[in-house]
Amino acid sequence: MNGNDNYIVIDKVAKHFGPVRAVDEVDISVRAGEFFSLLGASGCGKTTLLRMLAGFEAPTSGEIYIDQVATAGVPPHRRPTNMVFQNYAIFPHLNVRRNIAYGLREERLAKDETRRRVDEALELVKLPGLGDRSANELSGGQRQRVALARALIKRPKVLLLDEPLGALDKKLREEMQLELRALQQSLGITFVFVTHDQEEAMTLSDRIAIMSQGKVLQIDTPSKIYNSPVNIEVADFIGQMNFIDAEVLDNKSGRITVNTAGLGKVTVPGKGNAARQGDSSIVAVRPERLFLSAKAPEKKANCVQGTIKTTAYLGDRSHFYVDVEGREKPVAVAAQEAGGNEAQSFELGSKVWISWQDESLLHFARD
Numbered sequence: 001m002n003g004n005d006n007y008i009v010i011d012k013v014a015k016h017f018g019p020v021r022a023v024d025e026v027d028i029s030v031r032a033g034e035f036f037s038l039l040g041a042s043g044c045g046k047t048t049l050l051r052m053l054a055g056f057e058a059p060t061s062g063e064i065y066i067d068q069v070a071t072a073g074v075p076p077h078r079r080p081t082n083m084v085f086q087n088y089a090i091f092p093h094l095n096v097r098r099n100i101a102y103g104l105r106e107e108r109l110a111k112d113e114t115r116r117r118v119d120e121a122l123e124l125v126k127l128p129g130l131g132d133r134s135a136n137e138l139s140g141g142q143r144q145r146v147a148l149a150r151a152l153i154k155r156p157k158v159l160l161l162d163e164p165l166g167a168l169d170k171k172l173r174e175e176m177q178l179e180l181r182a183l184q185q186s187l188g189i190t191f192v193f194v195t196h197d198q199e200e201a202m203t204l205s206d207r208i209a210i211m212s213q214g215k216v217l218q219i220d221t222p223s224k225i226y227n228s229p230v231n232i233e234v235a236d237f238i239g240q241m242n243f244i245d246a247e248v249l250d251n252k253s254g255r256i257t258v259n260t261a262g263l264g265k266v267t268v269p270g271k272g273n274a275a276r277q278g279d280s281s282i283v284a285v286r287p288e289r290l291f292l293s294a295k296a297p298e299k300k301a302n303c304v305q306g307t308i309k310t311t312a313y314l315g316d317r318s319h320f321y322v323d324v325e326g327r328e329k330p331v332a333v334a335a336q337e338a339g340g341n342e343a344q345s346f347e348l349g350s351k352v353w354i355s356w357q358d359e360s361l362l363h364f365a366r367d
Contacts, residue, residue, distance in 0.1 A: 004031060004032045005029065005031050005032075006029045006030075006031075006065075006068075007030055007031055007032035007033075007034075007066070007067060007158075007190055008028070008029070008030035008036075008053070008064070008065070008066055008158065008190065008192070009028075009029050009030075009063075009064070009065040010026055010027060010028040010029075010030075010049070010053075010062070010064055011027060011062055011063045011064070011065070012025050012026070012027060012061065012062040012063075013025070013026050013027075013049070013052065013059045013061070013062035013063070013064060014026070014059060014060045014061045014062055014214075015045075015048050015049075015052060015057060015059055015060050015214075016060045021214045022045050022048045022214055023045040023048050023049050023052070023059075023214045024045070024213070024214035024215050025061075025062065025215075026045075026049065026062075026211075026214070026215065026216050027216070028209055028216060028219065030190060030192060031190075031206075032190055033188045033189065033190055034190055034191075034206045034207065035181065035184050035191045035193065035204055035205050035206045036190070036191065036192050036193065036205065036206065036207055036208075036209070037192075037193045037194070037195060037201040037204060037205040037207075037208045037209070038050065038192065038193070038194045038195075038208075038209050038211060039195055039196070039198060039201040039208050039209065039210055039211065040196065040210060040211035040212055040237075041196055041212070041237075042196060043213075044211040044212050044213060044214070045211055045213070045214040045215075046194045046196075046211050047162055047163075047194055049211075050083075050160050050162055050192065050194050052064060053066075053071075053081060053158070053160055053192060054076055054079070054081055054083045054160050055071065055074060055075055055076035055078075055079050055081070056076060058072075059072075066079065066080055066081070066157065066158060067080065067157060077106070080156055080157035080158060081156050081157070081158045081159070081160055082103070082151040082152070082154050082156040082158075082159055082160070083151065083159075083160040083161070083162065084147050084148055084151050084159065084160070084161045084162065084164045085147070085162055085164070086162050086163045086164065086166050086167070087167070088143045088144060088146070088147040088164070088167075089147065090135050090138070090143050090146055090147060091135060092135050092136055093135075094135060095131065095132055095133060095134055095135065096122075096127065096130050096131050096132070096133050096134075096135065096138070096146055097118050097122075097131035097132060099135060099146055099150055100118050100121050100122070100131075100146060100149045100150045100153055101114055101117075101118050101153070102150060103150050103151070103153055103154045104117065104153060104154070117153055118131065118149075118153065119131070120153075121149040121150075121152060121153045122149060124149065124152060124183070124187075125145040125146070125148050125149045125152075125183070126145065126179070127142065127145050127146070127149070130142070140167055140168050140169075140172065141168060141172050141175070141176060144164060144165065144167075144168065144176060147164065148164075148180075148183070152187070156189065157189060157190065158189065158190045158191075158192060159184075159189060159190070159191050159192070160192050160194075161191060161192070161193045161194065162194045163194055163195055163196070164180075164193075165177065165180075165195075165200065166195075166197075173200075177200060177203050177204055180204065181203070181204050193205070198237065198238050198239070201222070202222040202226065202238075205221075205222055206221070207219060207220060207221055207222075208220065208221075208222060208225055210225065210234050210237065210238070212233060212237075217230065217231065217233060217234050218230045218231075218234050225238055226238055226239060228362075229362070231364060231367075232282060232284070232364045232367065235284050235362065235364070239286065240286065240287050240332060240334075241284050241285070241286060241287075242284065242285050242286075242287065242290075242331055242332055243282050243283075243284050244260045244261060244262055244263060244282065244283045244284070244285075244327070245260065245261040245280075245282065246258040246259065246260045246261070246280075246281045246282060246283045246363075247259050247278065247279070247280060247281070248275045248276060248277055248278060248279040248280075248281055249265070249277060250277060251270060251273065251275045251276065251277070254269065254270055255267050255268070255269065255270060255358075256268050256269075256270035256273060256275050256363050258281060258283060258363070260283050261326050261327050262304065262324045262325070262326045262327030262331065263283070263304055263324070264304060266283065266302065266358070266361060267358050268283060268358060268361040268362065268363040269358065269359060269361075269363070270363055273363060273365075274365075275363065275365065279365065279366075280366045281363060281364060281365055281366050282363070282364045282365075282366055283361055283362070283363055283364075284361070284362040284363075284364060285356060285360055285361050285362065286334075286360070287319060287332040287333050287334035288317075288334040289356060289357075289360035290331070290333040290334075290354050290355070290356050290360070291333075291354070291355045291356065292320060292322075292333050292335060292346065292352050292353070292354060293352065293353045293355065294346075294350075294351075294352060294353070295353065296353050297353060297355045299355075302355055302356050302357065302358065303353050303354065303355040303356075304324050304353070304354050305324070305351065305352070305353050305354075306322040306323050306324035306325075306331065306351075306352060306353075306354055307322065307323045307349060307350070307351055307352070308320050308321070308322055308323075308346055308347070308348055308349060308350045308352060309321050309322065309323045309330050309348070310330070310348065311346075311348065316336065317334050317335060317336050318334070318335050319332055319333070319334050319335075320332070320333045320334075320335065320346060320352075321333075322352060322354060324354070331354060333354060
């Protein structure tokens with residue numbers, strides 16, 4: 001076993017609360033120095049898994065190893081981990097300096113060493129000179145930084161973060177995402193991050209584990225999860241996706257030909273896919289992988305005509321929802337707001353052509 005590639009090993013870990021399987025035999029390996037995110041909707045088991053890593057919950061079965069050492073029976077304060085909670089857990093009666101130093105109380109350091117470590121932590125989280133400020137005088141972003149400093153001052157091997165940006169407004173949250181990623185890269189320690197926000201996970205993570213109903217559906221880099229989801233549930237959870245009913249007509253040489261509701265007969269990549277003629281299936285395509293034009297494309301394949309039903313302007317891009325014959329739900333198409341983009345002139349009721357490339361389509365067996 002390579003300790004660097006398997007710095008944290010979660011080996012068939014389960015956690016039951018009565019009849020509820022909050023975590024259901026999960027296998028995950030996290031690399032040393034990696035920013036690893038657990039992503040999923042509320043109730044998927046991600047926070048329970050994080051609490052087992054921290055030692056606040058014991059697995060019903062399975063084992064967790066950190067740096068090749070089993071953690072069973074090891075209390076939270078004896079583990080090489082520290083945790084940043086969603087509510088930050090800042091003590092209102094203590095100032096910033098004493099909040100940060102609280103984690104050092106068991107180390108019985110000399111006052112000068114404690115002060116040095118606190119000053120170092122304040123610099124790290126960009127709060128120099130605020131050590132004497134009351135906790136009640138802090139903004140949301142400052143509270144988040146104090147919570148980070150208090151966790152990092154213990155110099156853990158692994159930092160566990162339970163939705164630490166959830167209480168911040170959108171703009172501050174985006175700023176703190178960049179700061180958090182830069183901090184992790186500068187420190188080089190392993191971060192395990194829990195979030196339900198897919199955009200946040202995509203922005204921050206080296207790899208992501210998508211969880212649902214206590215199970216891990218896929219572990220991969222953000223780009224691979226977005227572009228190559230392993231099943232319909234992952235594809236539906238990450239980003240926006242058009243799902244189109246289909247029937248398999250042929251499967252040869254890694255190409256699957258299907259008849260779809262709305263797009264007609266199309267060919268999709270299908271390497272390793274066991275689809276058989278007559279199978280009911282799903283074709284999926286991201287809105288940004290579709291193209292709009294007023295005139296029919298020269299290539300007659302991979303295009304269909306429709307009517308713009310509604311639009312949504314999002315600043316850097318616009319979304320168009322296009323009615324096509326044979327499909328009840330409009331097809332979503334995203335177009336960047338770049339100069340000269342033909343899509344900028346389309347209005348409600350406009351007749352347009354939607355086109356695509358074979359490689360833009362994904363094929364899934366129907367569950």
